Amino acid sequence: MDxxxxxxxxxxxxxxxxxLSLFHRVHEIEPDVAICMACGSCSATCTSSEFTGMSLRSVxxxxxxxxxxxxxxxxxxxxxxxxxxxxxxxxINTRRLILTLGRVFDGEDxxxxxxxxxxxxx
Amino acid sequence: xxxxxxxxxxxxxxxxxxxxxxxxxxxxxxxxxxxxPRADRLRFLKSLVxxxxxxxxxxxxxxxxxxxxxxxxxxxLLGYMHSSIAFGWFMLILLGHIEVMxxxxxxxxxxYYPIFFNYFVAETETTLKGAAxxxxxxxxxxxxxxxxxxxxxxxxxxxxxxxxxxxxxAFLDRVGLYSLWAIFPLRLLAESTTAHIxxxxxxxxxxxxxxxxxxxxxxxxxxxxxAYSIALCIFMLVLPFTRYMHIPxxxxxxxxxxxxxxxxxPRKGFALAEVYSCPGCGVxxxxxxxxxxxxxxxxxxVYLNRxxxxxxxxxxxxxxxxxxxxxxxxxxxxxxxxxxxxRIAQRSLRHYxxxxxxxxxxxxxxxxxxxxxxxxxxxxxxxxxxxTPSIKKSxxxxxxxxxxxxxxxxxxxxxCCGRPLQMAGRKAEAKALIAKNRExxxxxxxxxxxxxxxxxxxxxxxxxxxxxxxxxxxxxxLDELVRDGRLHISKGEESLVYHDPCELGRxxxxxxxxxxxxxxxxxxxxxAKNRSESICCGGSVGSLSLGxxxxxxxxxxSLQNLTAASPDRIVTACPLCQSTYSRYxxxxxxxxxxxxDRQTTTE
Numbered sequence: 001m002d003x004x005x006x007x008x009x010x011x012x013x014x015x016x017x018x019x020l021s022l023f024h025r026v027h028e029i030e031p032d033v034a035i036c037m038a039c040g041s042c043s044a045t046c047t048s049s050e051f052t053g054m055s056l057r058s059v060x061x062x063x064x065x066x067x068x069x070x071x072x073x074x075x076x077x078x079x080x081x082x083x084x085x086x087x088x089x090x091x092i093n094t095r096r097l098i099l100t101l102g103r104v105f106d107g108e109d110x111x112x113x114x115x116x117x118x119x120x121x122x
Numbered sequence: 123x124x125x126x127x128x129x130x131x132x133x134x135x136x137x138x139x140x141x142x143x144x145x146x147x148x149x150x151x152x153x154x155x156x157x158x159p160r161a162d163r164l165r166f167l168k169s170l171v172x173x174x175x176x177x178x179x180x181x182x183x184x185x186x187x188x189x190x191x192x193x194x195x196x197x198x199l200l201g202y203m204h205s206s207i208a209f210g211w212f213m214l215i216l217l218g219h220i221e222v223m224x225x226x227x228x229x230x231x232x233x234y235y236p237i238f239f240n241y242f243v244a245e246t247e248t249t250l251k252g253a254a255x256x257x258x259x260x261x262x263x264x265x266x267x268x269x270x271x272x273x274x275x276x277x278x279x280x281x282x283x284x285x286x287x288x289x290x291x292a293f294l295d296r297v298g299l300y301s302l303w304a305i306f307p308l309r310l311l312a313e314s315t316t317a318h319i320x321x322x323x324x325x326x327x328x329x330x331x332x333x334x335x336x337x338x339x340x341x342x343x344x345x346x347x348x349a350y351s352i353a354l355c356i357f358m359l360v361l362p363f364t365r366y367m368h369i370p371x372x373x374x375x376x377x378x379x380x381x382x383x384x385x386x387x388p389r390k391g392f393a394l395a396e397v398y399s400c401p402g403c404g405v406x407x408x409x410x411x412x413x414x415x416x417x418x419x420x421x422x423x424v425y426l427n428r429x430x431x432x433x434x435x436x437x438x439x440x441x442x443x444x445x446x447x448x449x450x451x452x453x454x455x456x457x458x459x460x461x462x463x464x465r466i467a468q469r470s471l472r473h474y475x476x477x478x479x480x481x482x483x484x485x486x487x488x489x490x491x492x493x494x495x496x497x498x499x500x501x502x503x504x505x506x507x508x509x510t511p512s513i514k515k516s517x518x519x520x521x522x523x524x525x526x527x528x529x530x531x532x533x534x535x536x537x538c539c540g541r542p543l544q545m546a547g548r549k550a551e552a553k554a555l556i557a558k559n560r561e562x563x564x565x566x567x568x569x570x571x572x573x574x575x576x577x578x579x580x581x582x583x584x585x586x587x588x589x590x591x592x593x594x595x596x597x598x599x600l601d602e603l604v605r606d607g608r609l610h611i612s613k614g615e616e617s618l619v620y621h622d623p624c625e626l627g628r629x630x631x632x633x634x635x636x637x638x639x640x641x642x643x644x645x646x647x648x649x650a651k652n653r654s655e656s657i658c659c660g661g662s663v664g665s666l667s668l669g670x671x672x673x674x675x676x677x678x679x680s681l682q683n684l685t686a687a688s689p690d691r692i693v694t695a696c697p698l699c700q701s702t703y704s705r706y707x708x709x710x711x712x713x714x715x716x717x718x719d720r721q722t723t724t725e
Contacts, residue, residue, distance in 0.1 A: 047538050081505045083508075092670075
């Protein structure tokens with residue numbers, strides 16, 4: 001029966017069972033990720049949210065809860081405009097955080113000296 | 123005139139050095155020219171034979187490489203020091219060749235002859251020709267020696283030369299520097315030892331008299347000439363690996379630039395010519411807004427060039443990511459190295475981990491909405507203006523007062539212009555955004571695209587290629603409305619200081635229009651450093667790594683510069699500058715549009 005609304009899927013996160021290694025890795029490089037208070041200023045101002053549903057707040061919450069796939073998918077909407085870093089009340093360098101997240105998601109360093117040399121020779 | 127010898131072994135070191143440096147430079151020249159893309163190479167070669175650019179090349183090389191006009195404008199002592207060594211040395215070489223041509227034309231093919239002329243040929247100062255040449259030689263040598271003296275003073279007291287900070291020379295730079303310092307005193311000594319035979323003038327004459335008084339005529343003169351030749355040899359052997367490489371490199375950079383060549387590859391062709399043309403003077407260190415509070419001193423363009431030459435990838439990445447891309451280093455650079463462009467190119471070398479996907483952006487509904495509206499002026503507010511809604515409000519209010527029919531492209535936020543991605547070195551991703559925006563603009567049927575954000579303005583102007591559509595920043599547009607008599611501004615009592623936003627001033631060369639508007643709206647005062655030397659607000663989206671706290675220092679230093687004349691209000695023409703300044707400024711900050719809106723009367 002269609003009531004005109006539906007219930008959301010349950011998304012219980014069991015922090016004892018989730019793998020938070022990715023979050024810890026990000027936290028090592030960008031300690032600021034821990035001071036986010038999830039106020040949502042970044043998401044509210046995000047230029048891209050209207051088109052892609054991008055929300056940095058969700059990305060941070062997702063990785064704190066081990067939901068890496070969701071976070072990775074959402075990140076692809078970023079236009080790098082930098083508005084989020086201007087409104088963050090905690091002064092988080094959000095643009096650098098986004099770039100770091102991308103790097104950590106990728107899993108391997110693709111910008112080693114050898115990679116750059118290869119790129120230069122192209 | 124009497125020729126004494128044709129050859130002496132002491133010329134060998136000089137010949138070795140000379141041959142090495144000539145071969146190296148020739149190799150470098152061919153490398154750079156062949157690294158240019160084909161179209162650029164043809165363009166360059168064509169410009170060399172076009173009389174207009176050829177003449178400009180000669181003029182620019184003379185004025186910049188020899189006379190150092192730009193340094194003279196910066197500081198007279200600094201200018202004298204550089205032009206004395208460059209021009210003086212050039213004259214010594216030229217006069218040496220003239221002497222050979224005049225007295226022993228048969229020896230013109232011997233490379234070492236003009237350099238050690240006084241050893242090989244006994245000239246006499248009793249003829250007019252001889253006396254004049256000997257005098258000129260001594261005269262230019264004196265000029266150089268004063269220059270060398272100043273250079274020594276500059277190493278300890280750079281402030282006298284208008285420089286607070288200079289670069290720390292690397293080891294080989296020091297070897298080059300000391301050998302350069304040694305060359306001219308040794309030349310003076312060498313020529314003094316033989317002045318009683320070969321002739322001398324006001325410098326070498328008395329020196330020779332002293333020399334004979336002390337040592338007599340019995341002592342061999344070769345050691346001094348050997349020392350002179352060895353100093354030349356060392357200088358030329360290390361030259362390609364030191365900052366002195368700028369001497370030959372700049373002579374290539376100037377014609378390349380005059381031909382309109384741009385950076386196409388981060389490490390090849392034009393970029394390489396720029397890197398090697400950097401004289402390492404360090405003028406960019408003082409200019410860099412990041413160096414406020416003695417921080418980030420090693421992140422200015424001079425160090426980027428040095429690290430690129432060394433191939434230190436870690437530091438190259440660090441330096442190029444940190445930069446605000448304000449472009450002030452290029453504005454003050456004596457050889458015109460483009461710091462921001464060079465850094466953007468380095469950023470583009472690196473892998474971009476985020477794989478953006480903008481295909482889902484729906485532009486159809488946008489196009490439909492805009493097609494339905496009248497007005498030939500399309501206003502694109504842009505991300506940053508949405509962050510400072512007062513600008514949008516004021517600008518639309520002013521436009522209404524002037525009776526301009528316009529439509530807004532992004533009333534509730536739109537697609538980013540692509541400049542931040544372009545600044546991050548992500549050319550392809552920026553292109554995807556440009557294509558989306560372009561579609562919308564072309565479908566709107568406008569003939570003027572109005573922008574209130576200089577960041578957007580720059581990329582719309584440079585990369586969008588909107589044929590038939592005029593791209594204009596609101597400062598210029600409002601100024602035109604006033605000049606056409608469509609807007610009437612009443613002069614206020616307040617004193618206003620105008621901050622030149624980096625992207626609008628240095629980026630697009632717009633300095634006059636905002637000032638013209640402001641001088642009509644109030645009492646215009648100037649900042650301590652303005653126009654092309656204005657200091658970045660610190661909020662730039664150019665930097666990929668600079669954090670909030672570091673930016674704070676930059677903003678405060680910049681505010682200090684702006685409020686030197688204690689203005690009642692700070693006016694800028696960039697939403698980003700406005701929002702950055704308002705955070706820390708006790709003086710009210712507003713956009714040009716807001717000021718004009720307040721001071722306009724409806725007719």
